[in-house]
Amino acid sequence: MTDGTPDPLPDGLMDAFWDYEAALMSDDLAALDRLFAPGPATLRTDAAGTLVGHDQISAFRGGRGGAPRRTVVDIQVQVVDDGNALVVATTELARGGRGAQTQLWQRQRDGWVVTAAHVSVSPPAIDTRVWRVVGDPLVTGAEDGPLARETIAVKDLFAVAGQKVGAGSPAYLAAAPVETRTARAVQKLLDAGADVTGIARTDEFAWSLFGDNAHYGTPPNPHAPRRLSGGSTSGSATATSLGHTSIALGTDTGGSIRVPASWQGLWGIRTSRNAVARDGLLALAPTFDTVGWATRDPDLLARVGDVLLPPAPPPATSDVVLATDLLALAAPDVRAAIEEFARGWGNVVREPFDAHDLDAWRTTFTLVQSAEAWKQHATWVASRLHTLTPAVRGRFEAAARLDPAEVNAAAHSLTRLRLEIRHRVADRIVLLPTTPTVAPLPGGADQSLRETMLGLTSIAGIGGLPAVTVPLRTAEGLPCGVCLVAAPGRDRDLLALARTIPRPA
Structure with a gap:
């Protein structure tokens, strides 16, 4: 080890440094807490973001399960005065590579x-945590086309020729055959010039909304560090948020595009039921399953729609309605962001959507979804329940x-509710929270939050409606979203409208 420390050093400084290093390698949380300054001003930062205050730092260390094994190979010290010093250490990681x-x-x-x-x-x-398989690219698209030079992160439910479908389950992946054909939605994007970066x-x-997968780890959330990424299109959304790809291709049954888009600051669309072919897509609940995608800007969101969506008449103008009772389900910070967005839009009508029906809608959705999921997967799952994560x-x-x-009975109710929701939406654009909260910290996503989210997201699912989520920020700078919902088949209207929404400077 090289040592660039000046001589003499303030008494006790290097003893404290080596005590810290020993505590880090043994994951001695009490010692680590003692060696970081108490109070709200202490800082710790890395590529994921900055932790502010001793309490945040302590909670982070307590939840990470220890630091990577490493050896200190160089130390440099700048003494500010007898009571303050800057210590810079270079480390070699046991897994390879260096750190500082x-x-x-x-x-x-x-x-x-x-x-x-x-x-x-x-x-x-x-x-x-983000990728199952990745290439440079994994699959090359056509040389030219409307999506030339765009890149896709494909959710691990779509067939890609020469690859398996893993469905987020190691056991399912191990037994899966190699696909001989590519899902139609993926192939259309390839034919339009986009490359598949990976799966x-x-x-x-x-079958989750939070983005956590105990088998592989939770993909990071680049725009809300150390918070959940949202799911189930978690890896694709993170890859696009990170800039690894420009298009996150996924599915949306009960919010699986809209939730990660909201929590990660992306534009996203759940398409109308049957608007985009699902050939080559592993189903969860076919009544509600749709193809969706997310991007970092609304122009690309619409250009993907030009490739995947069927032709439609020119965009129609519509009244815009803010559903006040649905807005009331959001946390105050999210509600304030949506209120500000609505004020900036201008002529927005405020009226309730009759949210007193929401529990019944969610219950109907959940019953039908669960029954269809069991019908789809019972043959495989019944003898392999022990391989699944506890929640799933x-x-x-x-x-x-x-x-x-x-x-x-739920299936009969669904038919009635679908007509009822479509009647309430009619020819208008309805605004509601995409998610009721910003992305929670790990451990903060409970059944209550899941039920509230499903109450909001199932409106489009039951109605078979298109929904575009628009990224917003709370006053604290955390991502959230407002959802634009319209009648079936008005996907292109929503995408055209999204293009006109002013973006923050």
């Missing part, structure tokens, strides 16, 4: 503590126990 940490140490009454730290490590060649992670069987296993187990009479 910069720490500002301060002498306090009980000894030396870190008041600010910056940590960097060499990134892995492939982030397996991206999904929540297991696409629980949903399949509950689906297996459903009373056929109850499912039949």
